[in-house]
Amino acid sequence: MIETLVFYFFAAVLVLSSLAVITVRNPVHAALFLVLAFFTAAGLWLLLEAEFLAIVLVLVYVGAVMVLFLFVVMMLEINLLKIREGIWAWLPFGALLASIMVVEMWIVLGSERFGLAGMIAPEAHPAGYSNTGEIGTLLYTQYVYPFEIAAVVLLVSIVAAIALTLRRRKGTKSQDAAWQVAVKRSERVRLVDIRPAKRAER
């Protein structure tokens, strides 16, 4: 009973905050609503006993991706009026497509496959059950091949990011830490012997 109430609470907040993401005018507020949506989705996953996924969602999406996203949104000057231009001209066409999609999804999702009868509720696990351990075991045994390919995809992104952004232009001033540490006193300090000026004679 209490679980159902918690589910409806999280689900309601999730739907409302997702709606707010696309309706609020201020992009920073939209990004913050997205953070809220991720938090509530993580709550739903906790209810499903998928605690690892819930934690990863918060750590990766909220902790890393959304913070970066917020920075980008704050740095860019987004002209909302320009984006909203022409929205009325395209609205009938968009609305038609969207309504076709909704009807199609209704037919598919309303079928017996996705009804409650088609989905058997999973058994509850005992208290000491670790879902993280299970995922780890599967990842390094049965799914080791896709796991390795995912690692190669990350390597590509490193190589590509460096290849596209690293360029040595002439005339840029940069620091070389090793050179700075290895500097000798003689290169930086010049002792000048300044003789005291003669006292002016009166």
Add this chain to the structure above:
Amino acid sequence: MNFSVPDFTPALPEIFLLCALSAILVVDLFIEDAKRFTTYLLTQGALAISVVVTIMTAHMSPVHTFSGMYVSDMMTSVLKVGTFLSVMILLSYSRDYLQKRGLFRGEFYTLTLFTTLGMLVMISASNFLTLYLGLELMSLSLYAMVALQRDSSISTEAAMKYFVLGALASGLLLYGMSMLYGATGSLDVSRILEVIRSGQANNNVLVFGVVFVVAGLGFKLGAVPFHMWIPDVYHGAPTAITLFIGSAPKLAAFAFVLRILAGGLQPLVHDWSQMLAILSVLSMGLGNITAIAQTNLKRMLAYSTISHMGFLLLGILSGTVNGYSSAMFYVLIYALMTLGGFGMIMLLSREGFEADNLDDYRGLNARSPWHAFVMLLLMFSMAGIPPTVGFYAKFSVLQAALNAGHLGIVIAAVMFSLIGAFYYLRIVKLMYFDAPVDHSPIVGTSDCRILLGVNGLAMLLLGILPSSLMALCAQSIQSAGF
């Protein structure tokens, strides 16, 4: 849980390529710019050894490993060897071109190898997870390669378009895959086939999933109405990279389409065959008609690619073993023709000059009769004029579709390829009957010139003796068990 260490031997080509690629990545750091030729040689060497490894580990009947996520059969081996060879040809065509444009860098070679690895993973995948990861590995490397020429605003724009539309296509594909997973409860292609055959899956959900999968595949192949990125990317990317996008990835995409549609969704052939028929007729129509209006050769070849993809889909949509093997023959020949066509653009280009306008080909016969003849063979083959091999490729695809009872589509295909012959023959007319505008001599490294000559003559040779390659394709498809 029960787990035994998987058999690594079927995946030796991928494992070897990954090791070689990592070694080249590190070695390249210690090479000075003047000695970059070493990286080139190492890359070619790695690819050549991979060909040998692939042939040595080839299996006649399908072998599964890595919990059924990897499959090796004769089709995968043939397509892998085709991929390696086309990448090797590409690298030797493009060396001189890259050197003159400041793109002769280590990253070009490592990203090329990453793309090749992604294509291998795609070709050998038998699970939606590995299919998708292979596709992303290939696409991400290609996005970066298109943007490699950073100072050119046109390449940056092309890379941006390619990236955004590619991401959209991946999204559609994944959505479709998730629907198929929801309907069948498995990501494994052969398991999906079993579930659909047993009739446990809901048909509405399956068809809904197939629509999205076909749309995603259409994007990746560049079939109309998902073709918008092709002309801009082909035009904007440096020619060497355009050639790369146009050749080997189509082989991988062919294996990808066949594995999903013919491997996993064979019982739904009636549904996806209708969808492919629309894509195929539209691609052949729009590709061939729009190509007539182009004055830029790269854009013209881009539209010609779209129409070739229509022909490829024509073979697949017949849904028979004969259709699949003729589509495989078509895609191998297509890769060879594209290599030759773009190779010619690179050969005629000089420092600070791209020979990508139709006017640059005026009077090529007067400048170099041999190169004009090679280009003539390539254009004849693309148009499908006998005795070049392009004729047999088109003929076998049309025959397969006709046998499967798609008479209307075959008539449309023949009409559109007649229209298409106009713009290929226009180049032949410009080369032989017009006076040259540009009188500069044709420079180019000797290996590139010899290889281009061989490429052109292969069109004629395979056209006279197509039976062995056709038999190989038929045997491969038989061995894959579709």
